[in-house]
Structure formats: structure tokens, C-alpha cells
Amino acid sequence: MAAPAKLSRPLCCFALLALLCLVESAALGGRSFTADLIHRDSPSSPLRDPFATHSDLVWAAARRSTSRARHIWARLGSAIRYDLTKDNGDYYVDVSIGTPSLKTLLIVDTGSNFSWTQCSPCTNCFDQKPPIFAPGKSSTYKRVECGTGLCNSLARTKCDGDEGRYCVYEIEYEDKSFSKGDVANETFSIGTSGRRETTVESLPFGCGHDNRRKFQKIGSGILGLSGGNPSSLISSMDIGGKFGYCLVPQSRRGSSKISFGEDAVVSGPGTISTRLVSIGPYYIVNLEGVSIERRRFSYGGNSTDSEAKESNEVVPMVIDSGTTLTYLPSRYFRRLKRDIIRLNPSLTRVQDPKEEYEFCFSTPVSLEVPIVTLHFAGRADMTLTKVSIFSLLPERRMTCLAMKEADKVVLLGYKAQWNFKVGFNLGERTVSFKPITDCSAERIDMI
Ligand SMILES: *[C@@H]1O[C@H](CO)[C@@H](O)[C@H](O)[C@H]1NC(C)=O
Ligand SMILES: *[C@@H]1O[C@H](CO)[C@@H](O)[C@H](O)[C@H]1NC(C)=O
Ligand SMILES: *[C@@H]1O[C@H](CO)[C@@H](O)[C@H](O)[C@H]1NC(C)=O
Numbered sequence: 001m002a003a004p005a006k007l008s009r010p011l012c013c014f015a016l017l018a019l020l021c022l023v024e025s026a027a028l029g030g031r032s033f034t035a036d037l038i039h040r041d042s043p044s045s046p047l048r049d050p051f052a053t054h055s056d057l058v059w060a061a062a063r064r065s066t067s068r069a070r071h072i073w074a075r076l077g078s079a080i081r082y083d084l085t086k087d088n089g090d091y092y093v094d095v096s097i098g099t100p101s102l103k104t105l106l107i108v109d110t111g112s113n114f115s116w117t118q119c120s121p122c123t124n125c126f127d128q129k130p131p132i133f134a135p136g137k138s139s140t141y142k143r144v145e146c147g148t149g150l151c152n153s154l155a156r157t158k159c160d161g162d163e164g165r166y167c168v169y170e171i172e173y174e175d176k177s178f179s180k181g182d183v184a185n186e187t188f189s190i191g192t193s194g195r196r197e198t199t200v201e202s203l204p205f206g207c208g209h210d211n212r213r214k215f216q217k218i219g220s221g222i223l224g225l226s227g228g229n230p231s232s233l234i235s236s237m238d239i240g241g242k243f244g245y246c247l248v249p250q251s252r253r254g255s256s257k258i259s260f261g262e263d264a265v266v267s268g269p270g271t272i273s274t275r276l277v278s279i280g281p282y283y284i285v286n287l288e289g290v291s292i293e294r295r296r297f298s299y300g301g302n303s304t305d306s307e308a309k310e311s312n313e314v315v316p317m318v319i320d321s322g323t324t325l326t327y328l329p330s331r332y333f334r335r336l337k338r339d340i341i342r343l344n345p346s347l348t349r350v351q352d353p354k355e356e357y358e359f360c361f362s363t364p365v366s367l368e369v370p371i372v373t374l375h376f377a378g379r380a381d382m383t384l385t386k387v388s389i390f391s392l393l394p395e396r397r398m399t400c401l402a403m404k405e406a407d408k409v410v411l412l413g414y415k416a417q418w419n420f421k422v423g424f425n426l427g428e429r430t431v432s433f434k435p436i437t438d439c440s441a442e443r444i445d446m447i
Helices: 002-028 054-077 149-153 330-343
Strands: 034-038 091-097 102-108 117-118 157-160 166-172 176-191 199-212 222-224 241-246 256-260 272-279 284-293 295-298 315-319 325-327 359-361 372-376 380-383 390-393 398-401 402-407 410-412 420-425 430-435
Touching: 054 390, 054 402, 091 256, 117 176, 149 157, 199 398, 272 380, 284 330, 325 330, 330 398, 330 402, 380 430
Parallel strands: 102 222, 117 199, 315 410, 325 402
Antiparallel strands: 034 091, 034 256, 091 102, 091 176, 117 222, 157 166, 166 176, 176 199, 241 256, 241 420, 272 284, 272 430, 284 295, 284 315, 284 372, 325 410, 359 398, 372 380, 390 398, 420 430
């Protein structure tokens, strides 16, 4: 009688160990991969306007930035009427959809929580560069039924088709653009098509059969990376709630990267982390102060600066992948302008003829750029890189500050994030930044 007991104990231990191993590998596992991001104006972009001068592109970027910033403010400030901003961003990623897969180009948007692409047959479809996805030809395409958790968790869905059996969506834009279609699950490959680690089965998305778009006749839809919803892309992908990007300045060769899972973890010397006070529809952190040339002007806290003492509040700052410029609280913006003039007394101010930029001057032979540091909650100090502070308009021999002023909600645009590895961790509700010399490197050494 004793014998079986003796035998079963190590067996049980073994089983337990195996189980523990399984649990551990599941916790450590998940998907991890990195893909190229394409800036619409980069030399390798299929979307670049070949006839535009550099100055034209810099102006157009500012125009899009202003329009997107306004939409973000409207959406954060008032009742939410629209799901998407008019300009969804300047970074694109190659995505292959379905089986067999069709390669297409989607805008990466950290301010959208729903992904969609145009689908045939089209009641209405806008012009797009890649062919339109045909769900009828894909063996992995599955329409989502009405009344399912997935359908209920999406805003603006209703029941339609086959006596109301299926879930349909409808997204409207402020400029009367829209996308309507079926909510479905499909296999997606993000980045290099067909690489096993980038293939994600059963991702919820909108298959838009009726689409109108007044702008950006390029790409075919949106890859929404906003969190906060159980059916968001980030929560559906088995990536542990982690994603991030590393953006290359436009003047440099090499492509920016987007990473998911462990690839998106930012660590090592120089890393700063701050808490995300919101993960949807926008990623928002608390800005406690800004220092210019090492002099700190903080909200609240211990500042001796009389201007800084005026206000005792922390300012919410949106971290955005789709806005070009950075919008600073007014008094920091004023201070920054003063410091640029103080450091460069012989600058000649000029008016931007298109009035897209607020502070411009004739491009000098050399320019002293002030050190600008953003102080986020949790002692997270981010010193902006010099490449991100100004925009050059070479044909006009003009240089402009790539920042503007804003009240209440301020915004960290993507230019200010150039040369940083940025990592969002939705489980921990943090965002981390680390200065990186070359974001286009295949592997970024984090140690
Ligand atoms: C769609 O995918 C979700 C998980 O991503 C799953 O819960 C749901 O059952 C799927 N629905 C269909 C119709 O495949
Ligand atoms: C997307 O965001 C809007 C606005 O916050 C919200 O009403 C909606 O429920 C969200 N939808 C999804 C799918 O997360
Ligand atoms: C203010 O100063 C005190 C003492 O120097 C310090 O302990 C405290 O952390 C400071 N507070 C802030 C918000 O910096």
C-alpha cells in the first residue's frame, strides 16, 4: 500500500512543476515583434507628393497638426460627438489582411480605438493606393454577430443584415466623412507580410463598405492603438498590453519602428517613466513643469519663480503619434521664445507668410538651441532633442519653432518624440521614454 503513495508523490511533483512551467511560459510568452513605420513625407513613402518642396511639406505638416490638435481639444473639452479626428496622423504601417493576404497601408493612430479598412463590394469607396480588401475571398474572415460581447463593447454599432443577425458599425467624421460596414474578425500581419511572429488571428476590425473621405486619398484605413477598451487592438493581440515606437527624424535615412510585446519594453540607463492618467481615447500624462536652460518653472511645488506660482495645477499632456508639433502651456512658450532671442541676439524675426508657425526667423549661420526639459509626474524628466525643436523651410531660408502655445490640455507631438524609444505599458499604466541615437537600427540595445 505504501508503494503507490511513494510513486505518486514525485509524479505529482513533476506534474506540478510542468504546470508551473506552463504558467510561467504563458506569462513570459505572448507575441513580440517590430515593424517599419512610414512617414508620409519620407523619401521611401509611396504617399509622398513628388512635386512638393521641403517648405511645402513643412507647412502642410503644421496645417495638419493644427487641425488634429483642435479636434483633440474639442473631444477632450466637450461631449464626444465623433469617433475620429479629421487628421489621423502621418505614420503608416504595412498590414496584410486575410487569407490569402492582401497587403495594404494603414495610418497608425494612438488616438483611435477602432481599426478599419475599406472593403469590397463598395457602396462608396474613396481612392486608395493599394487594392481594396475583398472579404469574400478570404477564408479567415468572420463577421461578428449582434449581441456578442465584442459587438456590445464597440461604440456606434447596431444590428443589421440577415434579420439583424450581424454587427455593423458607423463612424462619422466632423467634416462629413464617414465609414460604415461590418464588424468582423480577421487575420492580420503587421509589418513584413507573412512573418509568423507578426501574424495575429481573429483581430476585430471594421470592414467598411460605405466610406467617404474628404482628405488624404491615400492608405486604406486606420490602425487604432488607443487602449482602454477590452476589444481594442492592443488588448486583442496577446502582447501583454505593451507597444511603442521609435521615430527617426525626417532628415535622416532609415525607417522608424513600431513594436509590440517585449520588443516595446523600454529600459536601461536614461529611461524615464511616468504614469498614464488616461489610456483612451488619448494617452495622457501629467506635466508638472518645463525647464528651459536648466531653470525650472514648475506648476505647484517649490518654484521661486513668480510666474510659476500663479498656477498650482498639474497640466494634462496628450502623448500623440499623429500631431506633428508640440503645444506648450502659454507661459512656457513665451519663455522659450525669449530664451531663443536671448541666446541668439542677432536673430531676424520674420512672419511666416502662411501663418502656420507662430515664431520664425531668417535661418542664421548658427543657432543656439535652448535646452528644453519636460518634467512629468514621478520625477520623469525628458530633455527634448535639438532636432525636434525647430522646423526648417530651406526654400524660404526660414526656421520656425516647431511648437505652439496651448491652454488647459497640452500636447506632445511626434516631432518632439524623434530619437526616443517610447514604450506604453497598459498593464502598469506607464509610458517610458529613452533617448536613442538611431531608431532605425534593427535591434535597439536596451542595456
Ligand atoms: C472574434 O474574436 C474574438 C476575440 O478576439 C472572439 O471572442 C470572438 O468569438 C470572435 N468572433 C468570431 C465570430 O469569430
Ligand atoms: C472609443 O472611444 C470612444 C470615445 O472615448 C468611446 O465612446 C467608445 O466606446 C470607444 N470604443 C471602443 C471600441 O473602444
Ligand atoms: C519641495 O522642497 C522640499 C524640500 O527641499 C522637498 O522635500 C520636496 O520634495 C519639494 N517638492 C517638490 C514638489 O519638488
